[in-house]
Amino acid sequence: MQALLPALRERFGERVSIAGAVLDHHAGGGEGVPISSRPDAVVFPLDNDEVAFVARCCNDAGIPIVPYGTGTGLEAHVAAVHGGISLDLSRMDRILTVSGDSLDCRVQAGVTRLQLNAAVRDQGLFFPIDPGANASLGGMASTRASGTAAVRYGTMRDAVLGLTVVTADGRIVRTGTRARKTAAGLDLTRLFVGGEGVLGIVTEVQLRLWGLPETVQAAVCQFASVEAAMQAVIGTLQMGIPVARIELLDAVQMGACIAYSKLEGMQPQPTLFVEFHGTPASVREQIEMVEQLAGDAGGSGFAWAERPEDRSRLWKARHDVTYANLALRPGCRMIGTDACVPIAELAECIAQTLDDVARSGLVAPLVGHVGDGNFHLGILFDPANGEERERAEALAERVSLRAIDFGGTCTGEHGIGLHRRHQLVAEHGEGVELMRAIKQALDPKGIMNPGKMFLPVESSNQKEAAP
Amino acid sequence: MQALLPALRERFGERVSIAGAVLDHHAGGGEGVPISSRPDAVVFPLDNDEVAFVARCCNDAGIPIVPYGTGTGLEAHVAAVHGGISLDLSRMDRILTVSGDSLDCRVQAGVTRLQLNAAVRDQGLFFPIDPGANASLGGMASTRASGTAAVRYGTMRDAVLGLTVVTADGRIVRTGTRARKTAAGLDLTRLFVGGEGVLGIVTEVQLRLWGLPETVQAAVCQFASVEAAMQAVIGTLQMGIPVARIELLDAVQMGACIAYSKLEGMQPQPTLFVEFHGTPASVREQIEMVEQLAGDAGGSGFAWAERPEDRSRLWKARHDVTYANLALRPGCRMIGTDACVPIAELAECIAQTLDDVARSGLVAPLVGHVGDGNFHLGILFDPANGEERERAEALAERVSLRAIDFGGTCTGEHGIGLHRRHQLVAEHGEGVELMRAIKQALDPKGIMNPGKMFLPVESSNQKEAAP
Structure with a gap:
C-alpha cells in the first residue's frame, strides 16, 4: 500500500485521500450489527480510464478495491473489511445521453436517481426504480436494487440495458446494447447487476426510462388483519391490475408512522398504501377494481392523497419507516x-x-x-x-x-x-460454488470487494459440514 | 465414444440410439447456409439424475454433449459439429407444479409452450412468450427466446424465475427461487438463460404465468410507407400504451402473405398487425389511442379480426412468413x-x-x-x-x-x-473474453455444446488482428 500511494498521488493529486474523516466516511457499516472498516485510502476517479488505472495498480499489488457510491446500502457492501482502496464514484456524476424517443439514457455510476429524475422530467420522462434512499445508479445496479415501484416497473435487473464495467485487471468492457432485448452471448449485464462489486467496478449504466404517467393517484386502505389485506393484494395481482405501488404496513408499523410522520385520520391497523399510474380512464378503472377487492376483504374505504403534496407526504411517511421505528x-x-x-x-x-x-x-x-x-x-x-x-x-x-x-x-x-453470506449458502447450496468459480475466473487475485457475498472457503466448508 | 456406449446402454437401454435416422434427425441444420452435423449417439433422459449421469460420463471421457429440445431453433444450436452425444430432452415432458395464486409453474425442459398453455388454460392462466414455433421451454430458456408478445410480456430473460441445470461435471444445481425478485448473489439464472448450452444443461424451468386477459382484440392497419408505420409505433411506445403485439410487415412481406395465406381485403403495403389485451374498457381505450396515432400517420382504418378464428388466421399468417417467403x-x-x-x-x-x-x-x-x-x-x-x-x-x-x-x-x-460467432466479437469485443473466462470456469474440458457461441481461439485471434 505504501508503494502504491505515490503512484496514486501522481495521477489523482487531491483526489486521493488518507484523511481520517474521509476514511471514516468510507468505513460503511450498514444496518443491523454493523461491521465498520476503514479503507487505507479513498480515490475519487472521474472517468473509466482512471478507474482502470486504479484497478491495474491494485491488481498488480494485490490490494483490495471496494467500490463506493453513496454509502446508502444496508448490507455493509462498502465496508473495507480487508482495507485497501475505497473507490468513491460520486464524482462520476455526468448524465451522458438521454433519448426520449428510445426511452433510455446512459449515466456515469455516481449519478443518483433523484439527479436523473430532475434532469429528464422536462422531457416528460422518469426513472421509476425507487429504493427510498437517493442512491447512485451504479450502486443500485451493483446491488440489484428495487423498492416500492418494482411491482409495476421491475427492478434494476429489468431496467439496466447495459453497463460499462472495469475488470479487476483494468480492462474497460461494455456489456449489453441499447436494444430492448438481445440474444447475443452470455448475459454479462445481468451478471454484474447484483454483483456487489465482487466481479468488477460498474462505471456507467445504460437505463430504460419511462414516460411520466398522465395521472397519478395514491390511496390508503386499512384492514382488520394482515390476512385480509393480503387477500386484496393477491386479488389485485391475479387480475393483472397494473398498480404502480402496493405496500403493506402492519399495525405496529402504522402506529410508529402515525406517531413519527403525524399521519392523520389513520388507525394503528394493517394498512395498504397503493398508487395508480396511467391515463385518467385506466386509473379510474384500476381504482374501482382495487377498491372492490379491498371492500370484499373488509377494508375501509380508500383515503385519498389527491394533491401531489399529500402524495409526497404519504410516501415520505412510508420511506421514513426506519426513523419512525428508531423513534419507538x-x-x-x-x-x-x-x-x-x-x-x-x-x-x-x-x-x-x-x-x-x-x-x-x-x-x-x-x-x-x-x-x-x-x-x-x-x-x-x-x-x-x-x-x-x-x-x-x-x-x-x-x-x-x-x-x-x-x-x-x-x-x-x-x-x-x-x-447474509451463510444464508446465501443455505439458499443456493451448490450454486454458490458456481458463483465462486465465476468470481475466481474474473478476479483471480481476489482484489474486488473481498469478504463480501462469499464466506471464506474454510468457514464455508465448516458450514456445509455442520449438521 | 466406443468405450462410453456400453455404459450408456446399461443405464438407458432403448433410450440410447445410434440408428441413422435418429442421428440424422438430431443433426440440426438451422436456417441460412446450414451446417448439419450428426452426433455419434442420441440419449433420451427422463430426469435430472440421468442427465447428470451422462454429463459425468462425457466429462470423464472428454466427449461433447449437445442439448436438444425440439430442434426448432434457427441458428444450428443443436448441430453436433464435434460429434458426441445429442442429449434429447423431449421425454422430460412433465409439468411439475402450477400455482394459480403465485402465478408460476415448474416444468421439465422438454415441455413445449403449447403443452403448457393447454395445461394451464382451465385455471385461467397462460404463458405468453411466443416465438412462433412450438419450442420446448428448456430450449426457449437456453436461447433467450422472445417473439411477438415480448413488447408486453418480455422475453425468457424476464419470464424465467429459476432453473435446474446440470453442470458439465454432472452437478445438479437449482438457480433462482420462486420469489418474484431476489438480490441473493450472482444471477446464475440469467447466466444460463441464453447460455445456448455452452455452460451446462437446463433440465427444469420455473416460469412466471399470467392471467388470461379478459378481452383480446387484434387489428390490421396499412400504411403508405414503412416510415409512416414506424411513426405510429413510436407514438404508441412513447405513450406507454400496453399493446400485446405490434408487428410490421413490409410491402414485399405483405405480398407474400396475401398470396400464401389468402389474406383478403389487404394490399401489398407496409402493414402493422396489432393485438390488445386487457379489460374491455382498457382495450377500448388502447384501441382509440393507437387508431388515432395510426390515423395521424396516414394509416388506413383498422381492419378487425373480431372472432377468435379470425385472430388465429391473422397470427397464423404472421407465423407462416417463412413458408410464404419460400413459396415466392x-x-x-x-x-x-x-x-x-x-x-x-x-x-x-x-x-x-x-x-x-x-x-x-x-x-x-x-x-x-x-x-x-x-x-x-x-x-x-x-x-x-x-x-x-x-x-x-x-x-x-x-x-x-x-x-x-x-x-x-x-x-x-x-x-x-x-x-454469428464473428458478429459476437464485433458486438462485444473484450466482453467475449469475459464470456470465454466464464465458459472455461464452468466447463473446463469444453464438452458443453462445443463450437457454438465462440470462435475457435486461433480464428478469433485472427479476426481481431484483421484490419
Missing part, C-alpha cells in the same frame, strides 16, 4: 430482514413471522413491497444488551431461513454483503 | 437476419436496410417485432448459385453490423449459434 425506542438499533416469497405463500409467511415476533418479546414493525412478495421486519434492540442483540439476530435469521423454506429468498433487494 | 421462389433457401436496435433508430435502420436489399437485387421480405426494435429479413437465394448465395450472406452480414453500429445487437432473439 430511543437509543435502540435496528436489524432489518428482507424476506421475499411467492405471492401465495406471503400471508402464511407473514403470519408465522408475526408469531415469531410475539414470542421473541421484541418490537419489530413489519412493512413490505407485498406486490413482489417482499417484506421487511425492523427488529429493534438495545445495543448495550448482548442477550437482546442475540435474540434480535436469532429472529432475523429465522425470518430469512423461513423465506427460503417457502421457496423464496433471504434477500429480495438488500443483497448479501457481509451478514 | 420455389427451390430457394432463406437466410434470416435478426437485427434489434433502439426504437428511435429503427425507422432509419430499416430504411437503410431496404436500400441495401434493393441494391442487392435479391428478394428479401422484412417482418419485425417493431415494439422491441427487432426485425428480420428473409433473404432468398438459389442454393445452386454460389454467387447469389455469397450476395445473400454479404447482405445478411451488413444488416447485422449496421444494427451494432446503431447501438443495437446482431441478434434480438435467435442467438449466436454457429453463424
